[in-house]
Amino acid sequence: MSDTKTVTVDTDIPSLYSRYSDQTSPQPVYVSLDTRDGKLSVDWSAVVGSGVPSEVFHHIIERWDVPALKDAAALALLREIEPVAQRLLDGDDEADAEIVEICEAAHADESGHLVAWDAGEYLDADQPTVAADATDADLATMAREIRADAAHDGIDWVDGLDEYLDGLRRETRGE
Numbered sequence: 001m002s003d004t005k006t007v008t009v010d011t012d013i014p015s016l017y018s019r020y021s022d023q024t025s026p027q028p029v030y031v032s033l034d035t036r037d038g039k040l041s042v043d044w045s046a047v048v049g050s051g052v053p054s055e056v057f058h059h060i061i062e063r064w065d066v067p068a069l070k071d072a073a074a075l076a077l078l079r080e081i082e083p084v085a086q087r088l089l090d091g092d093d094e095a096d097a098e099i100v101e102i103c104e105a106a107h108a109d110e111s112g113h114l115v116a117w118d119a120g121e122y123l124d125a126d127q128p129t130v131a132a133d134a135t136d137a138d139l140a141t142m143a144r145e146i147r148a149d150a151a152h153d154g155i156d157w158v159d160g161l162d163e164y165l166d167g168l169r170r171e172t173r174g175e
Contacts, residue, residue: 007033007086009078010041016068017116017157018044026068026116026159031078031103033062033085040085042066042074062088062096064103070156073112077102116157119164122150130168139165 019026027044034041047053055061066077081102088095106112128142143161150158 005035005038005089007038007040007082007089009075009082010039011075011078013071013074014043015157016042016044016074017114017159019159020048021160021163023048029066029068030063031066031081031099032056032064033088035060035062035089038085038089040078040082042069042078044068064099066103066106067110068114068116069106069112070114073106076112077106114156115154116159117150117155119158119161122146122155122158123164128165128168130165130172132169132172132174134169134172139169 016029017026027046027048029042029044031040031042033039045052052063053061056063066074069077081099084095084098084102088099123146128146130139130142134142139162142165146161147158150156
C-alpha cells in the first residue's frame with residue numbers, strides 16, 4: 001500500500017478580507033498545504049499577532065503569506081502552486097523555495113489584489129444621512145447600496161461599514 005498523497009485544490013475560496021473590530025489592520029492571508037491529505041487552500045489567519053497554530057509550527061500544515069486576493073486571482077494562484085506543492089509532498093526540497101517565489105510574485109502583481117477602503121475614508125466626501133429612527137433593516141439596505149456603489153468604483157470591500165452607519169445613527173440620536 002502506497003503512502004503517496006495527491007495535492008487537491010480547495011476551490012471554495014472564502015472572503016479573504018477580515019479585520020477584527022479591535023484591530024487596526026486586516027488579518028494576514030496565506031496559502032496552506034496540509035501534508036496529511038494534500039489539501040491546498042487559501043484563507044485568512046484567525047490568529048491575532050504573530051502566533052501560528054501548532055500544526056503550522058510543527059510543519060504538518062505548510063503555509064505561505066499572500067496578499068488578500070480576489071476570488072479568481074486566488075484560484076489562479078492555487079492552480080499555479082498545485083504542481084509545485086505536489087513536488088513538495090513528493091519530497092522535493094527545492095519546491096518550498098519555488099512556492100515562496102510564486103507567492104512573492106503574487107504580492108508584486110497588484111492586478112488581482114482585493115481593494116479595501118475604510119468606510120470613513122470612502123464616505124468622507126459623500127457622507128450618507130442616517131435618520132435617528134432608522135432601523136437595522138434600513139441600515140442593511142443602505143450598506144448594500146453603498147457596497148454596490150463601491151464595487152462600481154472598483155472597491156471590493158468597505159471595511160467597518162456597518163459600524164460606521166450605526167455610529168451615524170447613534171450620533172443623529174444624540175447618543
